[in-house]
Amino acid sequence: MRWTSRVLLVDERDRLLLLCARDPRRPGARWWFTVGGGVEDGEDHRQAALRELREETALSLPAERLGPLLWTRRTHLSVDGRAFDQHEEYRLVRLSAAEAAATRVDPAEASHGHHWWTVQELATTSETVRPKRLAPLLAEVLTAGGPARTPLHLRDFDEDADPE
Template structure:
């Protein structure tokens, strides 16, 4: 099993909406939504990876990255015959605008990402689509109501 440390960004706009990207599961056709982010490059730390991924996936370059708010329990995935153990850290960032530019995405991201959307907490609570991390509607509502936690909250996915 190959370790895959990853960073994700909980990107919230001026209207308290959360940016999520979508992908369709090839096995069962379900739609899943997740925050911007991805794996660390060699020599890169989690915060630098979060900012790089955000720049690549959204075009936003002048983002002030806040604290780590969630930490993912390890999970495994297989890609091209290799099994990875994914360990994710989620960082909070607020932006005054909701427009993004996805033209800097890497080819594999363009091939797998089917769309993006800004979600309100009530919209997340109502969707039947798969959300990552698990419990995202509650996690976002708590973050908006209480602000960042003192220590990262442990999450699934």
């Protein structure tokens, strides 16, 4: 099991930063994903989220800026011939215009680019976005006025087999 911590990094215009990756073993296979990654030894999920945020975007934010746990999910996926079984936790960070402008995505972390996505763009794209159904999930978070009391478990998912 790989434990991961993901960040929904949202700017002042309610756009979500997603990074893009490709699978070198599957021509044409590319996907968009949230900032974040694996929890390292000695870290909890919150510490991992802040470290990943710093590594991937050059933003060093205090722990109190990281929102509460919004979603969890378990997913199976394969990348570059390696299979992953991972547990993911998602938290929200809202940025000011100045912080969004200061965001510097590390090209090594987003080898095929990055983009600030609106909910509308997410809802209408034909690109692969992880987690699936991100547009309605994000729209709910942005319009709810705050996170639900209980984190939502996005169903267990096999990214390689499930078409939706």
